[in-house]
Amino acid sequence: MTAVGRHRRPPDPRLPTDADADTDARLRAIAEGRPVVEEGVVVFPGSTVPYGYRTVHRPDGATDRHLVRLDPAPSP
Template sequence: MGRHRRPPGPQLPADADDRLRAIADEQPVVEEGVATFPGSTVPYAYRTVHQPDGRTDRHLVRLDPPPPDPSR
């Protein structure tokens, strides 16, 4: 007798909870933070806004280091 396995279920996006909350509450849901990409030390600020109509706006800005202090 063979074993039968169920096919894997559909994978939901990682931000599905935020998207659904924006739609259900009829208010934008905002996520903000700072991240670095694997293998990099350059930080990026990100902002993701999930809109009640189902749209998602994403913004990513590189955080450049401040200019060198001339008094040093």
């Protein structure tokens, strides 16, 4: 048993892609015989920088994931 002190960090929240949704999308891609694409924006805990993500589940069962930092537009 681990002692819990006042400096213990809380558990990190789950990211948008959880295992159940990932499995559902992968099975849908296989069953329908076409890629299933999921896109969104995420800000990781402790950060203010947004990232765009894209997950492509292919009919062969493979998954491609891309994560891109979204920089603010340059000031005029």
